Amino acid sequence: MSHTEIEITAELVRDLLRDQHPDLADHLLRFGARGWDSQMWRLGDDLAVRLPWATQSADALLRKEHAWLPALAPHLPLPVPVPQHLGEPSERFPRPWIVTTWVPGEPADRAPATRAEEAADALAAFLTALHRPAPEGAPVGRGRGGPLADHADGFAAQLASATGLGLIPDPDAVHAVWEDAVAAPEWVGPALWLHGDLHPANVLTADGTFCGVIDFGDLCAGDPACDLAAPWILLPDGAADRFHRAYQPAADAATLSRARGWAVLRALGGILIGDAGVHGRPGGKPTWGPPAHASLRRLIATAR
Secondary structure (H helix, E strand, O other): OOOOOOOOOHHHHHHHHHHHOHHHOOOOEEEEEEOOOEEEEEEOOOEEEEEEOOOOOHHHHHHHHHHHHHHHHHHOOOOOOOEEEEEOOOOOOOOOEEEEEOOOOEEOOOOOOOOHHHHHHHHHHHHHHHOOEOOOOOOEOOOOOOOHHHHHHHHHHHHHHHHHOOOOOOHHHHHHHHHHHHHOOOOOOOOEEEOOOOOHHHEEEEOOEEEEEOOOOOOEEEOHHHHHHHHHHHOOOOOHHHHHHHOOOOOOHHHHHHHHHHHHHHHHHHHHHHHHHHOOOOOOOHHHHHHHHHHHHHHHHHHO
């Protein structure tokens, strides 16, 4: 990641609000979190400010959320961060930024879902509502929602790296899940709306079930298999079958195979990021490891 040269502080965020949205400038401001692309600052009880900080692509991702998410949000059964205001680049901060609604909850990498039936039903209802044909001109994903085979090199590199670190007890079994996925027929239906990035840090929990979905920077149109990796990534053991019974229209065998391939990619990435966090390497997040290892175990068991 190439970090921005501008240090984002509470003083900077408040100055930006005073310049462009002075009605919000006196709200209580607290640091929230740093993601791969953006920083989030909580604003009062009900709002948040998100600013790009770590990648050049973050600007376009925030503008995309501002353009598309307000129309999608009312149809979704779980709360999502709805953009309220767009901050334009200025001399003080030469990048766009947005004010969104605040979604309460704890990220699932820190507080996994434990009420299996409720979580499976909530996730199925969310994806059933989201996975509708996208209009012409909908955004194309950053490698999300397209052919799974396009990620063959990335899969091989991640598997080799994780195996070399001693993190994968049965690489042949992982490879078998992947080969089954890339051999499945490609998606021939309409391009559907996708979240595109349903890993545990982007799904919130409360009282053991899901209560919100955040970070729609990878919102795009494409193959639903990309999002249908989520049951293996997010749900407790034994809950994926209930999800698949509740999700409508029911996914066919080819889509489920591709979804397992996407889930393997997500699990390998989480395992590597988690290991980097445990050992203090840059970009590491130790909370990502346990759910990723659990996902990979479930995927191998499913294949067998």
